[in-house]
Amino acid sequence: MNSETELAPPVASILEAADERSSPDGRVDVDARPFDEAIARADADGRVPLIAEVKPTSPTADGTREDDPVELAQAMVDGGAAAISVLTEPTHFGGSPEALTEIREAVDVPVLRKDFLLREEHLDLVEADLVLLIVRFVDDLEGLLTAARERGFQPLVEVHDEAELETALEAGAELVGVNNRDLAKLEVDLETFESVAPKARRITRLENANSEGLPESLEPCERTDGSHADGDAVSSVPNDVTLVAESGVSSPADVRRMRAAGADALLVGSAIMDHGAGETDVEANTRRLTEASGNCDGDANEIEHT
Numbered sequence: 660m661n662s663e664t665e666l667a668p669p670v671a672s673i674l675e676a677a678d679e680r681s682s683p684d685g686r687v688d689v690d691a692r693p694f695d696e697a698i699a700r701a702d703a704d705g706r707v708p709l710i711a712e713v714k715p716t717s718p719t720a721d722g723t724r725e726d727d728p729v730e731l732a733q734a735m736v737d738g739g740a741a742a743i744s745v746l747t748e749p750t751h752f753g754g755s756p757e758a759l760t761e762i763r764e765a766v767d768v769p770v771l772r773k774d775f776l777l778r779e780e781h782l783d784l785v786e787a788d789l790v791l792l793i794v795r796f797v798d799d800l801e802g803l804l805t806a807a808r809e810r811g812f813q814p815l816v817e818v819h820d821e822a823e824l825e826t827a828l829e830a831g832a833e834l835v836g837v838n839n840r841d842l843a844k845l846e847v848d849l850e851t852f853e854s855v856a857p858k859a860r861r862i863t864r865l866e867n868a869n870s871e872g873l874p875e876s877l878e879p880c881e882r883t884d885g886s887h888a889d890g891d892a893v894s895s896v897p898n899d900v901t902l903v904a905e906s907g908v909s910s911p912a913d914v915r916r917m918r919a920a921g922a923d924a925l926l927v928g929s930a931i932m933d934h935g936a937g938e939t940d941v942e943a944n945t946r947r948l949t950e951a952s953g954n955c956d957g958d959a960n961e962i963e964h965t
């Protein structure tokens with residue numbers, strides 16, 4: 660495994676279980692729904708491009724939602740989600756490959772398989788439009804990226820820091836998720852995306868500069884504290900890596916904060932699933948995030964969450 664620091668005990672046990680899981684013989688062959696088109700459609704409609712996650716429970720959740728996963732996914736799409744993420748990990752997240760298959764049949768947006776995929780054979784368990792590959796847990800990222808693409812999957816490569824980002828980009832990742840949750844402590848800090856994202860822009864900009872020259876900078880969004888998300892352009896680079904801000908986004912203000920830091924899309928689970936006793940209307944929970952204004956207008960578009 661590609662990890663030197665200690666992992667939170669639930670994560671270590673998830674990985675042990677993942678290592679022992681096997682897939683049926685034979686390779687899947689996916690005709691994937693393009694994720695870039697789903698992002699473009701959302702942007703064109705004025706919706707924040709959101710991957711909403713069907714996550715019945717998790718090591719950090721307070722309870723478990725027993726609702727029909729297909730109904731949950733449909734409610735997320737009705738709330739404006741550009742794509743759906745489905746946990747297929749069974750032991751700690753209450754997920755299943757069957758739920759993913761049913762959801763993919765029921766909705767027409769791209770579906771991400773969220774699991775702990777360690778080896779090539781793990782890719783063959785179930786068809787999906789995207790698969791998550793976590794840099795920290797994968798030994799041969801380049802090999803797994805190739806194997807995923809050969810099957811038709813669009814790989815979303817998850818990183819948590821700059822070193823992992825470099826590994827991801829060197830291996831040829833085009834779609835990168837920056838996880839705000841530290842898997843060593845399971846703590847969430849939105850500054851993770853804010854500090855890693857500009858580095859992704861800088862590295863790909865240098866690569867582009869070799870062939871095309873530098874694009875003009877856009878004025879970066881101003882944050883509510885008056886500082887800038889980063890001095891660099893955040894969304895003007897052609898042939899750029901697509902960046903997804905993952906985890907810990909719970910309010911329209913968080914959405915705007917991640918967009919200001921350069922997120923092309925966001926991945927949100929808990930705030931939509933709401934495992935506690937709070938707001939259980941998944942469609943409304945999704946809508947208040949997809950309708951969060953994409954500009955930096957402070958709280959002008961804040962919808963009261965009662």
Ligand SMILES: O=P(O)(O)OC[C@@H](O)[C@@H](O)c1c[nH]c2ccccc12
Pocket residue numbers: 712714773774817838905906907908926927928929930
């Ligand atoms: O529930 P949150 O904080 O909105 O997070 C969603 C998603 O980012 C998170 O579930 C996640 C990110 N990377 C993962 C890897 C495995 C399992 C789960 C995850």
